[in-house]
Amino acid sequence: MTIAVLLKQVPDTTAKITVSNGRVDENAVSKWSFSPYDEYALEAALQLKESMGGELVAITAGPARCEKLLRDAAAVGADNLVHISAENINDFDSTQMQKLLAAAVEKSGSSVVFCGKQAADTNSGSTGPGVAELIGASCITMVSEVISDSGGYLATRPSSSGHEKVAVSAPCVFAFDKGVVEMRRPNVRGIMMAKKKPIETWSIEELGLDLGTSGISIDSHSPPAEKPPGQKFEGADSVSTVVGKLRDEANVI
Amino acid sequence: MPYEALDFYDVDSLLTEEERMVRDMVRDFVDQDVIPNIEHACREGVFPDEWRVTLGEMGVLGAPLEGYGCPGLSYTAYGVICRELERGDSGLRSFASVQGSLAMYPIWDFGSEEQKQNYLPKMASGEWIGCFGLTEPDYGSNPGDMITKAEDMGDHYLLNGAKMWITNGTIAQLAVVWAKLDGVIRGFIVEKDDPGFSAPEMKGKHSLKASVTSELVFQDCKIPKDRILPGVKGLRGPFSCLNNARYGISWGAVGAAQACFDSAKEYSLSRIQFTHPIASYQLVQNKLAWMLREITKAQLLAYHLGQKKDAGTWIPEHISLAKMNNVDIALEIAREARDIHGANGILDEYCIMRHMANLESVKTYEGTHDIHNLIIGRHITGIQSFTREL
Amino acid sequence: MQCTVIAETVGDSLHPITSQLIGAASSLGASPIVVVPGGIGSEEAASIDGVSKVVSVVGDCFSTFDGGAWATALSPQCNGVIITGATSNGREVAARIAAKRGVPIIQDVTGLSDGITITRPIYSGKAVETTTVSGDCVITLRANAFDSAGSGGSAAVNVVDQSVDVSIAVKEAINKATERLDVSEADIIISGGRGIGQKENFSHLEEVADIIGAAVGASRAVVDEWGMPHSMQVGQTGKTVTPSLYIAVGISGAIQHLAGMRSSKYIVAINKDPEAPIFGVADYGIVATWEDAVPALKAALSSL
Numbered sequence: 001m002t003i004a005v006l007l008k009q010v011p012d013t014t015a016k017i018t019v020s021n022g023r024v025d026e027n028a029v030s031k032w033s034f035s036p037y038d039e040y041a042l043e044a045a046l047q048l049k050e051s052m053g054g055e056l057v058a059i060t061a062g063p064a065r066c067e068k069l070l071r072d073a074a075a076v077g078a079d080n081l082v083h084i085s086a087e088n089i090n091d092f093d094s095t096q097m098q099k100l101l102a103a104a105v106e107k108s109g110s111s112v113v114f115c116g117k118q119a120a121d122t123n124s125g126s127t128g129p130g131v132a133e134l135i136g137a138s139c140i141t142m143v144s145e146v147i148s149d150s151g152g153y154l155a156t157r158p159s160s161s162g163h164e165k166v167a168v169s170a171p172c173v174f175a176f177d178k179g180v181v182e183m184r185r186p187n188v189r190g191i192m193m194a195k196k197k198p199i200e201t202w203s204i205e206e207l208g209l210d211l212g213t214s215g216i217s218i219d220s221h222s223p224p225a226e227k228p229p230g231q232k233f234e235g236a237d238s239v240s241t242v243v244g245k246l247r248d249e250a251n252v253i
Numbered sequence: 254m255p256y257e258a259l260d261f262y263d264v265d266s267l268l269t270e271e272e273r274m275v276r277d278m279v280r281d282f283v284d285q286d287v288i289p290n291i292e293h294a295c296r297e298g299v300f301p302d303e304w305r306v307t308l309g310e311m312g313v314l315g316a317p318l319e320g321y322g323c324p325g326l327s328y329t330a331y332g333v334i335c336r337e338l339e340r341g342d343s344g345l346r347s348f349a350s351v352q353g354s355l356a357m358y359p360i361w362d363f364g365s366e367e368q369k370q371n372y373l374p375k376m377a378s379g380e381w382i383g384c385f386g387l388t389e390p391d392y393g394s395n396p397g398d399m400i401t402k403a404e405d406m407g408d409h410y411l412l413n414g415a416k417m418w419i420t421n422g423t424i425a426q427l428a429v430v431w432a433k434l435d436g437v438i439r440g441f442i443v444e445k446d447d448p449g450f451s452a453p454e455m456k457g458k459h460s461l462k463a464s465v466t467s468e469l470v471f472q473d474c475k476i477p478k479d480r481i482l483p484g485v486k487g488l489r490g491p492f493s494c495l496n497n498a499r500y501g502i503s504w505g506a507v508g509a510a511q512a513c514f515d516s517a518k519e520y521s522l523s524r525i526q527f528t529h530p531i532a533s534y535q536l537v538q539n540k541l542a543w544m545l546r547e548i549t550k551a552q553l554l555a556y557h558l559g560q561k562k563d564a565g566t567w568i569p570e571h572i573s574l575a576k577m578n579n580v581d582i583a584l585e586i587a588r589e590a591r592d593i594h595g596a597n598g599i600l601d602e603y604c605i606m607r608h609m610a611n612l613e614s615v616k617t618y619e620g621t622h623d624i625h626n627l628i629i630g631r632h633i634t635g636i637q638s639f640t641r642e643l
Numbered sequence: 644m645q646c647t648v649i650a651e652t653v654g655d656s657l658h659p660i661t662s663q664l665i666g667a668a669s670s671l672g673a674s675p676i677v678v679v680p681g682g683i684g685s686e687e688a689a690s691i692d693g694v695s696k697v698v699s700v701v702g703d704c705f706s707t708f709d710g711g712a713w714a715t716a717l718s719p720q721c722n723g724v725i726i727t728g729a730t731s732n733g734r735e736v737a738a739r740i741a742a743k744r745g746v747p748i749i750q751d752v753t754g755l756s757d758g759i760t761i762t763r764p765i766y767s768g769k770a771v772e773t774t775t776v777s778g779d780c781v782i783t784l785r786a787n788a789f790d791s792a793g794s795g796g797s798a799a800v801n802v803v804d805q806s807v808d809v810s811i812a813v814k815e816a817i818n819k820a821t822e823r824l825d826v827s828e829a830d831i832i833i834s835g836g837r838g839i840g841q842k843e844n845f846s847h848l849e850e851v852a853d854i855i856g857a858a859v860g861a862s863r864a865v866v867d868e869w870g871m872p873h874s875m876q877v878g879q880t881g882k883t884v885t886p887s888l889y890i891a892v893g894i895s896g897a898i899q900h901l902a903g904m905r906s907s908k909y910i911v912a913i914n915k916d917p918e919a920p921i922f923g924v925a926d927y928g929i930v931a932t933w934e935d936a937v938p939a940l941k942a943a944l945s946s947l
Contacts, residue, residue, distance in 0.1 A: 014885075017769035024770050030257065068270075075274060094748050095741065117731075121766055124750040125731075126738035129710050133742035138810040139710055141735045154814060158731075160654070163817040166707075168810060175735075178828065185281055188312035188324040191274045215747035215780060219773040224764065227909075232917075232928040236935035242911060242927045243943035247787055250909045250926070251753075252887040253831070253855055253947065292880060523905070524898060602863070602879040602899045 001054035004110035005045045005078065006101055006131070008035045009062055009069040010121040022220040026090075032065060034072070037116025040179030044146050045114040046077045047181070052148045055079040057108045061100050062089055067199055074194035075186035081199045082108060084207070093214040094126045101127065102134035103207040111170040112153070117141055117177050128175030137171035145180050156180075256284060256340075259511050261545055264552045272330045275313070279337035282307060287341035292601045294463040298456070300348060300424065301463075308349060309379020315357040317497075322374035323361070329559035332504035336555070339505030340512045343611035344464030346505040351420045352376065354497035356383025359429050359440055362493065363484030368442065372427065384452075386416035386430040386443075386469045387491045393418075394624050395639070397488055401432040401471065403441060409478060410434075410441065412449070412471040418618065422452040422467025429482070430469065431491050440482035440490050449474030460610040496572055499619045500562060503575035504555045506583035506615060507548065509608045513583075513590035514544045516603050520594050531593070540589045547582040554578060570632040577625035584612040645723025646673035650680065650688055651733055657684035659791070660728040660784075662691050666792035667755055667784055668726055669693040677798075678720045680713055680736075681705030685800045694798040702805045708732055709811040714739030716805040722779075724759065729783035741781040748781040749774060753788040768908065823849075826877055829858030831888045834877055834904070836862035838893020838914060839933050842869040847937045848892060854944045860884070860904075862894050878903035890940075893933050896921030913937070 011017060012031040017024055034042070042058070049056045058073035060066045061084035070081040084100050086092070092100070105113055113132075118125035125141070132139035144163070145156040152169035158177075186194075204211065228249075233242060246253045258265075258280075265273065286307060294301050308314055312324050313334050319325035326334075331353070339346035357376050360368055375381040392399050401414025412432055422428065428443045428450075443450055452467045482490065518541060521532035531537050558575045561567040587609035591598035598605045616622050624639075631637045646668045651658035661677075661684075668675040674695040677688045682699035689697045698720045704712040710732070718740045725740060727733040729751040741748035754762035758775055761782065765772045776782075826832050833848050845859065852859050860877040877884055879899035889907035894900060896912070896919055904910070905924050912925035913936045922928040929936055 011766065013767065017766045019770055024766065071270065071274065094738075094750075095745070098742060118734075118750075122750075123763075123765055123767060124748075125734045126741070126748050126750055129735045129738035130742040130748070132711060133714070133739045137711075139735070139739075140811060141710065142731050156817070159813075159816060161816060161818055164813050165815040165817070167812045167814050172810075185311065186274070186278050187310060188275060188278075188316070188326065191271055191278065192324070194274070195271050215778055216749065216774050216776045219760070219775055221765070222771050222773065224768055224771055227926060230922065230925050230928060232922060232925075232930065234930050236929070236931040236939045238929055238931075239936055239939035240943040242929060243940070243947070245927060246888065246909065246911070247947065250888070251785070251787060252909050253944070519902070520898075523902065597898065600899075 001052070001112070002108060002110040003045050003049055003054060003056045004105045004108055004113045005038075005042050005056060005058050005073070006113065006115035006127065007038045007042065007058055007060045007069055007073060008116070008119045008121075009033070009060065009066045010035045010119055013120050019221050019223050022222070024221045032068070034069060034183070035116050035120045037118065037176050037178070039183035040181075041114040041116050041174070041176040042073060042076070042078070043181050043183040044174070044176060044179050046184070048112075048146055048148060049077075057082060057110060059084065059101065059104050059108065061097060061104075070199055071194045071197075072186070074197045075190040076184050077190065080108070081197055083199050083201045085201050086204050091214075092211065093216045094122070094124060094130065096211045096214060098127060098130035098134055099209055099211055100204070100207065102131045103209055104202060105131060105135055107202065107207060113137065113173040114146075115173065115175050117175045125175070128173050132173040135171060137173050138168045139173040139175065140166060140168060141175040142177045143174045143179075144177055146174050256280075256515055259514050259545065259548055260552065261549045262553065264556050267556060268329065268333065269327075272327065272333055275326065275330050276333045276337055278311060279313065279334050280340075282311060283337055283341035287345060291342050291463060291607070295601070295607060298462050300344065300465050304345060304348070305379045305382065309377070312377070314349060314379055315353040315361070315373070315377050318353070318357060318361045318373070321361065321369050322377040323357070324377070327559070328500065328562035329556070331501060332555055332559045335501040335505040336508040338508065340508035342463055342607070343505065343509060343615050344461045346501070346508070347420050347461060347464050350498045350501045350505070351385055352383055354501060355385035355494045356425075356427070356429050358497055359482060359485075359490060359494050360442070363440060363482040363490060365479070365483050367479065368482070372442070381426040382421050382424050384419050384421040384425040384428045384467070384469070385494065386419055386428050388416060388418050390415060390417045394621060396431070396491065397438070399431065399433060399438070401430070403432040403434040403439065405434065410476050410481065412441065412443065412474040412476065414471050416469040418455075419452070419467045419469050421465055422469055423454040424465050425452070428452070428469055430471070437486050438488055438490065439486060441476060442480040442482070443471075443474065443476055447474055447476050460614040492569070495619060496569055499572050499576040500558065502615060502619055503558060503572065503579045506579040506612070507551050507555055509612060510544070510548050510551065510583040510586045512604050513587045513608050514541070514548060516605055517541065517544065517590035517593040520597070520603070524595070537593055540593055544586045544589060547586060551579040551582055570629055573620065573625040573628040576620065577622050580612060580616050581622060584609065584616055587612055644671060644673045646671065646675040647721040647723060647725045648675045648677045649717060649721070649725065649727040649733070649736065650677055650684065651728040651730055652680065652683040655683055657687050658728065658730070660730065660786045661688065662791040663786065663789045664726050664728060664784055665691050665693055667789040669792055670789070671724075671755060671757060671759065673724070675726070676720070676722065678717055680717060682802065689798040689800050690794050690796055692793040692796045694796050697798050697800040699800055699802045700805050701802060702807060704805070704807040704809050707809055707811060707813055709809045710735035710739050712807045712809045714743055716807045718743055719805075720803060724779065725781045727781070727783050729785045734783050737781045737783045744779070746779045746781060747776055749776060750783045751785050752782050753785050755782070755784075755789075823852065824856070824858040826858045826860045826875060826884050827882045830886050831855055831857035831890075832860045832877070832884055832886045832907075833857050833890040833892065834860035834862065834894060835865065835892050836894030836900075837864045837868070838895065840893075842871065844933070845871070847933075851937065851941050851944065854941065857890075862897075862900050891921050891925070892937065894921055895919045896924065
């Protein structure tokens with residue numbers, strides 16, 4: 001059995017994001033990392049593989065810098081590495097990315113797909129369900145744990161009363177929220193093996209795709225609106241005012 | 254704020270991808286496991302055993318050694334490991350230096366095939382801890398006059414004497430002990446339970462508090478004949494170990510300096526006096542600029558020395574220069590950083606005072622600052638000035 | 644412009660976000676069709692201003708959440724610009740429908756204007772993206788970012804029975820874990836300091852935390868002096884946290900504490916001393932005793 005893990009390289013969540021000429025400036029990013037939810041997905045996929053055997057293929061789509069991500073995945077146990085590469089890959093919209101990833105999942109022969117619930121850059125959450133739709137798979141999102149169970153899988157996801165375990169069978173996609181286990185740290189042995197592992201590069205042509213044109217055009221990126229200067233209120237009567245501002249201005253509750 | 258390693262000249266871009274992955278692995282360990290727990294470990298005066306386990310799991314012990322379960326990384330990678338560990342604490346780096354360079358290395362280089370197979374795999378995994386007995390209460394910079402002696406009793410050796418300032422001594426399963434056999438310095442492997450051997454811990458240190466420092470005492474200590482290291486005689490044995498450990502220290506000190514710089518920078522940007530962050534004042538900027546300058550030079554020194562180690566084009570004097578310089582500037586940077594932190598700099602809320610106190614030891618151990626100067630002086634002039642007997 | 648809103652439900656009624664979705668659709672000049680999954684709250688939907696028609700989609704598949712099955716059941720009733728809430732279920736159904744129909748999708752939108760021009764936060768709010776989408780598309784809207792539509796409408800309700808296979812089966816319900824979030828992973832933190840008087844008073848902060856799903860933190864002073872767990876400590880030697888909202892109660896704001904929380908997105912400070920340094924980093928400062936302010940906070944949050 002082959003398990004695919006979809007991984008995205010994003011600016012580290014602690015890194016500063018700067019905008020220049022109307023676009024987020026990638027050259028100014030001090031550190032690139034796994035998108036955090038992808039790390040949980042990778043760890044859960046490794047554990048599933050260890051419990052039932054099979055191979056784990058790590059798939060990423062993006063510019064050349066993403067190969068580092070695949071090496072890091074190999075260092076913790078990914079068996080095969082796939083880099084989907086295209087010249088203008090940063091300009092693809094979500095729909096086009098889903099087509100690329102779905103085609104790569106199919107080419108890899110994977111019947112189970114792990115990914116993060118959303119990427120830390122676009123914050124969208126379309127990839128998991130979108131890829132599931134394109135490959136005709138079931139999808140469970142907000143997953144924290146997956147185990148194999150009587151020929152299928154049991155996934156834990158939130159419910160209105162807490163959590164629930166849901167059964168699903170392949171083909172299926174698990175889109176991870178924060179999982180129960182942090183991604184393992186690699187070791188020197190893993191790192192040295194990762195160095196030798198080949199990275200397969202698949203182009204759009206090799207995947208046999210026509211991505212069409214995007215229906216979305218990005219007009220600009222801009223820095224977030226400056227927060228207003230701190231406001232100070234007198235007395236406990238102001239608490240309800242502040243709570244209202246937290247909801248309507250700050251949008252944090 | 255998360256740690257952003259100062260690397261002004263982007264020296265780490267010269268590392269191989271593998272070396273950078275090792276760096277990130279160790280850095281993650283230090284961030285996740287070491288820094289949140291180091292102050293507690295120092296207060297308690299213990300070396301947390303979990304760190305031994307994790308160092309073994311990561312596979313960084315005896316990093317540049319090959320075979321027998323050892324990783325076989327480059328010396329540059331070993332340096333990077335030391336730097337990242339010492340960013341956490343010099344005591345942690347000391348643990349790894351002693352295990353890899355002082356205990357595993359002599360067995361790997363001078364041991365018999367049986368000794369290598371017996372000891373190295375379990376030392377690489379962290380299952381066994383090693384220590385290194387050279388310095389004695391009365392013989393530090395002058396180890397050639399050591400008193401500890403071994404006698405050949407036919408079917409065993411008998412050791413008598415005492416060693417002092419031994420990192421890991423009390424927690425070690427084995428000690429590589431240097432003693433005179435018929436007047437010639439030889440290496441012996443002493444195991445924890447050998448009769449006549451004890452390793453009491455030295456208490457009351459104001460430095461390297463999260464590291465175990467011990468005496469090794471041999472009172473008619475009886476060890477089997479197959480525990481002598483067959484491959485070396487004389488001071489060359491311990492000195493080749495020390496070369497590797499000192500090399501690691503030259504990188505390690507950079508890590509401690511980076512930690513102090515990082516803290517001083519953050520603090521100066523957030524500490525407001527006279528209505529402005531103190532980072533906006535010229536005297537503070539001058540200090541920060543000086544720190545950056547010295548760290549950058551130290552990084553280049555360490556990296557280039559690493560390349561020479563890997564290429565085999567080094568001489569011991571190269572290592573002396575880097576150890577001496579990098580520890581020296583790290584200690585000065587810690588002191589300047591303490592100054593920038595004001596009174597807060599003495600609290601264990603900040604890493605500064607701990608690094609400063611640690612570096613006082615690091616300046617002295619593995620060849621004191623002055624001895625390294627004399628080694629370089631001898632190299633320049635051809636005249637040794639250690640003793641008066643010219 | 645043709646527009647469809649997929650209603651969001653909670654329990655056996657509409658989720659309040661539904662009228663915000665309808666309000667947003669109206670602001671684009673559309674009279675949306677509202678598609679109601681499982682038919683829950685259809686009558687309520689019909690009474691919201693600006694709705695042209697309600698399609699109540701009923702069927703067995705709505706008893707379990709399976710985004711794929713829901714999308715299959717709902718998609719045939721949708722047309723034009725499709726709008727859902729950017730909730731976890733809403734995002735999943737939206738992504739499925741967009742992929743099924745081969746149309747663009749834009750998630751977690753906070754601003755809409757004619758064109759359609761869309762703004763949304765990216766990089767967790769560290770930047771804002773403005774995009775233009777033409778033709779049919781799927782858009783999910785962030786809760787509380789749009790004004791709700793009023794009530795008073797009387798749209799017709801059509802009921803459609805749609806039977807779709809569900810591929811997911813709930814095997815076991817696990818009741819809400821009672822353990823509290825750790826400060827290092829919580830999106831909202833409420834922390835107490837020496838100003839709240841004694842250890843026992845943390846129970847009041849815990850009550851607030853329960854209402855909004857927050858973690859409870861503490862300053863070093865109270866961790867050391869009152870023996871609170873070290874895991875709660877925020878600051879230089881404790882955890883460095885970056886939640887969306889940090890509420891500091893009775894914390895003066897020593898530089899070591901600020902080092903651990905100043906990168907929080909929004910900071911609320913409650914302190915009786917108007918000169919406390921914590922007000923220097925607060926977005927919203929409330930000069931009041933905790934005894935007065937914390938009950939008021941509890942009441943205000945409960946009524947949200």
